[in-house]
Amino acid sequence: MFLAWKELIYSKLKFSLIIGVLVLIGYLLFLISGLSNGLMNMNREAIDTWGGDAIVMTEESNQNLAQSVMDSDEITNKFKEVAPIKNTAVIASTDDRKQNALLFGIDTDTFIAPKVSEGQAFNEDFEVVADDTLKEKGFKVGDTLDLAGTDDNLKITGFTVGAKYNAAPILYANNHTVDRLTNDRMKDKVNAFVVKDPDFKDVDLNSDLQVVDTESFIKKLPGYTEQKLTLDFMSYFLFAISAFIIGIFLYVITIQKAPIYGLLKAQGLSNGFLAKSVLYQTLILSVIAVVISLGLTLLTAHFLPPVVPIIFKWQLIALYAATLIITALLGGLFSIRSIQKVDPLKTIG
Template sequence: MFLAWNEMRRNKIKFGLIIGVLIMISYLLFLLSGLANGLMNMNREAIDIWKADAIVLNKDANQTVAQSSVNTDDINGKFDKSEGLKQTAVIATDGKLKENATVFGIDAKGFLMPKLEDGKLFKKNNEVVADHTLKTKGFKIGDELSLSNSDEKLKIVGFSESSKFNASPVLFTNDETISKLNPMFKGDKINALVVKDKNWKDAQLNKDLEVIEIEDFVTKLPGYQAQNLTLTFMIVFLFAISAMVIGIFLYIITLQKRNLFGVLKAQGLTNGFLAKSVMSQTIIIALIGTLIGFGLTVLTGAFLPEAVPIKFDYLTMSIYGIVLILVAILGSLFSVLSIRKVEPLKVIG
């Protein structure tokens, strides 16, 4: 460690360049991690609030709530705890602002309703609680919303915690209001039944219905898997690139020091000692680069606007940081192997 650190102090520019590259790689890696987490969160925020075990949908709906239709008579009493969900899509405007939104018809005091952040719960028809996303976009309590596909007007009476569904902000209202917006909800029709029951698999349902575990339902949301896989592959490629970059840099530096290694070997220093020196340098470089990259990412997150779908999971970021250091060490193995091939008599001449 002493030899490795002193060499880095004497060659600040050379090792500073390697650290700089690692800072940029780790910075991009952590930002991608936050972006991936944020995009996944946009799709599933409202679902996570339910803390549900399963959801009942029509088998022909391809696991899509909006395309599902369920008769309440077919599911009443089948589960310990459950709530019906009605969903429809709208384009809402207050006269100045316009936003695509999803309307949920739910029980205001049920488990499908997120925590209230501001205002009050809906009590009358045509009152809605909007999720926090709409508040950040300029909508206010008291706004009357006109809809593109209905003559009904909706009044915002409160804002809930952020609870987007499939990347769309949600308006929460009662069954009567959503029935006005979508005629299919007349009578005992709902889109889905959200279930809180650990024994949901034991329920005997109509052959036209299916019960889906909530995590399976989330992964089938439109675009969810595609976004997740794309960003995951980008992160994997970044790990591979970082290993190559560190490996190439250290290999070139090792080649430049062949004469030095030859002299050190002639003085009795072993391959193991020199290999430990290179590995120590790699650990120091990777640790400094990763920590600075981590710090820059957290600093950047503090200044990003709320419109940017980014959410940092510090546990995941810590794991990525550790993996990045291990990958850098792996990349330095080429240098370690080249040290073993240095012959003092040939190098010194």
């Protein structure tokens, strides 16, 4: 460790370049992680807030909520707790702003009823509780929302936290509001039932219905799995790139220092001692780079506008940081073979 540290202090510029490259890789990796979590959360936020174990839908809907339509009394008393939902897409606007949203019709006495963070819950037809991110776009309690394609209006009575479905903000209303806006097409119908029952798999349903656990339903949301896999693969490639880059840097530095290693061997230092020195250097460089990149990531997140979805899961960040350090050490292993090949006799002679 002493030899590794002394060399780092002596050749500051050379090793600063390695740290700089690793900082950029770690910075990008942590940002991608935060943005990935933010994007995924926008798709599943409302579903997680509901806290259900499963969702009952029609078999032919292919787990698409909008395509599932069934009678409102289809599964009466078959599960411990059920919450019927019906939904329709709307374009809501005021005088100076417009927003695509999903209108969800629910029963206020069920477990999926939104917790109001500002204002009050809806009590009448055409009153809604909206996702609180709409506040950032200028909407406020008391606003009257004009709906495209209809003469009806909605009134925002309150806001709730965590009400996005498939990246779209939700407007919660009573069932009669949805019935009216769909010209009674959904009267006595629902799109699905959210189920809270750990034993939901043991319940027998009609052949035209299916019960899907919450996590499987989320994975079938349009674009959810594709987005997650794309961002995950980007992270994996960054790990590979970091190992490749630090391997090249250390290999070149090792080749340049071949005469020095030969002299140290002639003085009695073993290959193992010199190899440990290289690995210690790599460890110090990667730890410094990870700390700096994490600091830059947090600083960047602080100044990002609220519309940018970024969420840090610290367990995942710690895993990525440890993996980045390990891949850097693996890259450092490439130069150890070069140390073993150095012949002290040729170096002295």
